[in-house]
Amino acid sequence: MTDTNTSMAPAGEPKRFGSLLEQSDRTKRRNAKEKRFRLYGVAAIAVGLIFLTALVVTIILNGIPAFTQTHMTLQIELPADKLDKKGERNLADIKKVSTFGYNPLIDAALVRAVTEAGVETDITKGKDLRDMLSSGAGAQLRNAVLENPDLIGTTHAFTLLTSSRVDGYMKGRVTRVSLARDKNLTPEHLNIVDGLVDTGAIRRSFSWNFITGTDASESRPEQAGMGVAMLGSFFMMLVVLVLSLPIGVAASIYLEEFAPQNTFTDFIEVNISNLAAVPSIVFGILGLAVFIQFAHLPQSAPIVGGLTLTLMTLPTIVISTRASLKSVPPSIRDAALGVGASKMQSVLHHVLPLAMPGILTGTIIGLAQALGETAPLLLIGMVGYIATNYPDGIASGFLDPNSAMPAQIYEWAKRADPAFYERAWGGIIILLVFLVTMNAIAVMLRRRFERRW
Amino acid sequence: MKDNIISEMDVTTDKIKISARDVQVYYGDNHAIKDVSVEIQDKTVTAFIGPSGCGKSTFLRCINRMNDTIDICRVEGDILIDGEDIYDSNVDPVQLRAKVGMVFQKPNPFPKSIYDNVAYGPRIHGLARNKSELDDIVERALKRAAIWNEVKDRLHAPGTGLSGGQQQRLCIARAIATEPEVLLMDEPCSALDPIATAQVEELIDELRQDYSVVIVTHSMQQAARVSQKTAFFHLGNLVEYGETDKIFTSPEDPRTESYITGRIG
């Protein structure tokens, strides 16, 4: 013992600690390191957030115009001799006039409106004027008449969607120069548009239809909306949430807390991490084979999408849940077992609540990923021209053919008319709002469970 | 304040409560308990003493099968409580642990409120018919663990925000709230001041009236004061086991003797 004493403080050795008020060289170096490290952290978050900002700004700049739409108000005469030749106001008879049959009425109204507005123009044929309107105008008229046959024989004011080119002109996307070689509209039309804007017949306003509407065919971008696809995503996410969270958590609990350590559980464990690496398109192949071809669930249905995405989301939830179960200190389990709690009780009462933040994180990320996933939907037929009929009830919400938001966005982004491109970005805004709302709930829950011990 | 030297009450019976035969414990390759056989009587306080690392905690944890939770730990041999082999496959470790309570060496309160820490056991065992009964149980347990005065105003503050000694007493309160028949206490007074220690010792003595208590301690004095039987462990072996008086006055084994006489604690 005595020899250690001498070696402890050899005489003449410089004192290790100087004044606390000034930092030693080593401390300075270490603190510089510390500061750098901290800076890396700030930088890392900044990079992430800058990237996010860049993305969001791009999305918003591109997408905001989709939320407004240009309309034209026209006084349209609905002559009885054309719409109901027998004059009995019998619906079956009125139905005989197809949407194309309404076009001449619109043409006539357009000619009148242009003349009234006093615009000088070379375009005199009503059919050419009609290029300014959406090709869905005829259908809108027909539906109005079928709903209210009394309109026949009167002149009524209709607010009709203008075509995507006119809308683009109002939004600054389309210019006279760019129309020079366009075959849908000519610069001449724009003079008329200007004139009608002056008279107030053409107006641009907020478009609920974009948020609540159905998909439209490629020839009518102005009519397309996100509403039905939104319902599709909603029902799909409902399935994913209701299945993947409990199954994922249950599987993790079993693996982490109950499963004996053997090759079989290793097999399950490896399996689950491997499933995370399976490309989402392969889950599409699986969904097609199992849910549609084997189980005979309907094609393109949100329930199939939900089931497929559930399988895809499970690994994410399981991996994060297991990681956070693992991080609960063993003494907590001991404490519970020591007072005679069963294993199940110790897990459910103590370990699980403590692991909750990680579980919710996994859920947030897993659901977010599922919400934004397109590839598997390609294979189970949820992409294309699908989101056109509103589901009429809860059951049909799950079972009727529908699309989903990312698939709808994907679809729009591919379409030829640039107006769809704008709607694709607009759709992304809606998707993000959906996502943020969904996350907000989970984030709030997570904050309630966070603690350090 | 009560008398410091607690009067020995004559409540010991000869009934065997716990009987261990040829117990071996391994942590992986490390043979931590070697061939230990011991019979622990009912309504008795038994003290385990021995140098640090000799296997006291390990053996204690065998008695309520807490070692099941350590992956690498392997237990061999038989341990019988009330004549029933607790390592029998029919035995439900949960029921066992409800009957054999435990206070751990390192205080481990749940990250919950003080009240919930104590109420947890009674809740899962259904010991209270209603809220006020539960309140009573909690209060009594905290009082018996000599911590009631310190926490009565902050029952709903987190148990992890207590001082070291308070946490230790909280864990004692938590263990006795479920009223086990056997109570295993691993150094229950290590972080306690003399007065609190005395109170806990008083509690132990009181518990002895009905239950069987096994206590690990490093303080010879404490062993002498509270226990009727003492077991001395050394390097995983049970070196000597017998009446406390006898162990401390005339130990048979030289190892016991040298450990006892080296006393300073």
Next chain:
Amino acid sequence: MKDNIISEMDVTTDKIKISARDVQVYYGDNHAIKDVSVEIQDKTVTAFIGPSGCGKSTFLRCINRMNDTIDICRVEGDILIDGEDIYDSNVDPVQLRAKVGMVFQKPNPFPKSIYDNVAYGPRIHGLARNKSELDDIVERALKRAAIWNEVKDRLHAPGTGLSGGQQQRLCIARAIATEPEVLLMDEPCSALDPIATAQVEELIDELRQDYSVVIVTHSMQQAARVSQKTAFFHLGNLVEYGETDKIFTSPEDPRTESYITGRIG
């Protein structure tokens, strides 16, 4: 084995190492340390005694600013070490803690090997020039903490797989390996058997030659054996502070007296 009663070496100086003035500590609304002023001498062992929950650990943690890590904890007043206010904004807590080492009440080994646990401090402070120097430091620290024999064959086994007392000594070894000038020890012997306790006490006495040691203990005997000065805390107040002999033989405050006389530990 060495003599159990360690000879008092006369190395105390009168130099003030730590001086606290009007220190107040709050945990949220809980006023845990009230108006404590104390001067701790260099090359002296100072013992903090007092009932559980009275604020010993809290005050100890003030001395190396460990309370900074508790969100709800607020410290007021001045604490000076070598005449420098450690709560000064220029003071780097890291440098302070290198100078003022600490052993915590609950053993908290890192989830690393035993070797890495001890080598951690020397590594971050650059105390070793090479591997063999580091080996030496680790070995010496483990030897001084009286745990070398038990772990020398398993230096690369995890520190968390040790018994309670072994963990405690490991933490002591870890603290002294960095050679701090002041060593704060919160109940360093609570989980130790008498022999290990004696060895740690011997270590403390040896450290006193060069450093200043503050130790929290519940054992009056231990306080009497190892310390030259003793501070008695009660309900957050420093009730009495002075020469150990004097505190134990003729305390001034009735509270001190009643605490001392209630001794049984």
Next chain:
Amino acid sequence: AVARDQVQVAGSSTVLPYASIVAEAFGENFDFPTPVVESGGSSAGLKRFCEGVGENTIDVANSSRPIRDSDIELCTKNGVTDIIEVRIGYDGIVFASQIDGPAYTAFEPADIFNALGSKVLVDGKVVANPHTQWADFNADLPASDILAFIPGTKHGTREVFEDKVLLQGCEDTGAMQAMMDGGMDEDAAEDACIEVRGNGITVDIDGDYTETLARVDSNPNGIGVFGLAFYENNTDKLKVATIGGVEPKTETIASGEYPVSRPLFFFIKKAHIGVIPGLKEYAEFFIADEIAGPDGPLSAYGLVSDPELATTQEAVSNEDTLN
């Protein structure tokens, strides 16, 4: 299960726009629900089509290529025997470049081959393509770097591009003959003819025309391969090149003057007619003159209408199946 009451269509994304325009109008004018038109590719569509007969299979497959023997084999194996083939018109394939870029306004197949082929004929010898600028081999073309965005090998358009442009150019320049003279058999020579340079000069696009457009948009020198309909919707950004002096327009393609086009089809399961409500009506509506004719909405959107539409109409109304 509740019986299905709408027509289900799947398949080619090239046909999708037309099918969706028809489906929309069909839903508006008939009491049947709007058909569901999925995309996913001709091949995937035909595969699902051939999965079998029954309610849980699709009724109609859109395709941008004719049905092949192997498809029919699969169909037959699964009991899909009576298939009605409907040709709805043609898809014109055009070369277009950035509107502000160099004047790529007139190409011959030989030019394209000389620019993009991996082996070309230079001074009578077949060599690895040495050209870096268009003007290197044809002084009439701009002196700008060669860069082409061509459809990836998944696209049917690629096949048409290879057959009708590269192979044609290969023959026109005499490279094909030279290769065969050099000892290759005809198949090998054809394969060599349609091989493209890669290496950043030809870029395969696996995505859609929107992606090609984005590339062309950011590369003034780049030319891209597009469908006619896509080009016509983006005339503000693109200018189109003539092939062999013919401008791509619905009329020139329909008359066969413009050489690069491919037929578009859909296929109906005869067994489903009469069972799935509205199926036959949908098919007839699709090829009705007012829809698929030269003045109909499909043509307005960019479909090159089929000069032999009347034959098709008759075949559908008779429910004539493939042999």
Next chain:
Amino acid sequence: MPASWILLSVLALTLIGYFLARQRAVASAGGDRRLLHSLPNYYGLNAALAAAVPALALLCAWMIIQPLAINSYISNDLPAEVRAVPGELSLAMADISRVADGLSEAVARGAITTEELDKLDAEASDVRSLLAGVGVALGSDVDAQSLDLARSYRAATNTGNILRNVVVLLVALAGMAIAVMITNKDFRARNFVERAILFLLVAAASVAILTTIGIVFSLIFNTVDFFSRYPADDFFFGTRWEPSFSGRGGASDLGFLPLIWGTLFISLIALIVAVPLGLMSAIYLSEYASKPVRAVAKPLLEVLAGIPTIVYGLFALLTVGPLLLDIFGRDGALGVNWMSGGTAAMTAGLVMGMMLIPFVSSLSDDIINAVPQAMRDGSYGLGATQSETLKQVILPAALPGIVGAILLAASRAIGETMIVVLGAGAAASLSMNPFDAMTTVTAKIVSQLTGDGEFNSPETLVAFALGMTLFVITLALNIFALWIVRRYREQYE
């Protein structure tokens, strides 16, 4: 009584069982719940499970089997030539069931009474328009035979449903009764309930296995088919990926190597971006950031995971690619001419890395946060700085979880498609230059699967072989990762 009613009834029985058993248990202990073996809730739950589980299982089975049974019963009456062809049979049955459903609907809406229905004559009345009137569209008119069959179909379904309801209710009742009867104070209810829960947990865990089996099965047949058409050697060791259209004689090169090379290369770039950024973010958020900063920044970063990948793809194509080209391209800022087109492994890798940040950051943050404070105290007490503590104590302690997070990110990188399709270019190449265009296995799976090739050609079937091979490779990687984690695992306390 529709299925939802029977469901509600079973639910009601479940509730009743719960309360009865609970009450009985308490009563058997003479009102003193302390004498019970388990908490009263467990007795209740036990009875509830006994009532619900067998009944619901039976209900499910019945709902699947009954239509099959009725179908085969009814189809016996169909002409033999219809029955011979499975496709036609299914269509005929679909028609019949549609008519039957329509008839039920008509009865329910009062468009026709049951007596009228029995007398209904297909020749005399227009069934099609009758059904159209109640909203059921038919593809063709209904002939007499179909109508007859539809009527018996309807009758059989009705009978079956009644039988089903009775049996299911009886089973629920029996389950409940037995559970309530055996309830007494010594009954080990908790053990039963916990075993049931454990069973559920095991079932949940086996979903993963079923999924794997499903994936293997949905890939294997076509994969085998592929290898019967294309030599395995050329696939596994081929260095060229040049599919062509099989119409021309099958001169495709379908080499796997350039694709897996691209996959690994791009994933690596993505991880090089995501892991340091994600980990540093996590560290900053959990250890340095103030509460409000953390509360805001963490969910914000998580938004990155939810933006549809197509958006990232477009971003790569339109923004990042040109930007990189401006720097590394021919006339770029660095004048290095490494990059010849905007789409490159680098473009896709960078953007994908950004997307993966939250996978690493959020999960790691939770795990770092869960490391007990005592570990930090121990390190600070020795005079360690915060970063030293983090690097040497906290991160090693949190390692298993962090490795899990990184693995998850790596998995996503390997499985990602859209970003690669748009950002990396579609060229399969074995280049070492990160600024070259590359493509990945998944991108090719999608393009071959959704393309214009014939389905039964190697060019399309290769998608399945690619999927299968990737599956096996990632499996091997995961086994390796598990082994690594096992070796370096550190446990606190």
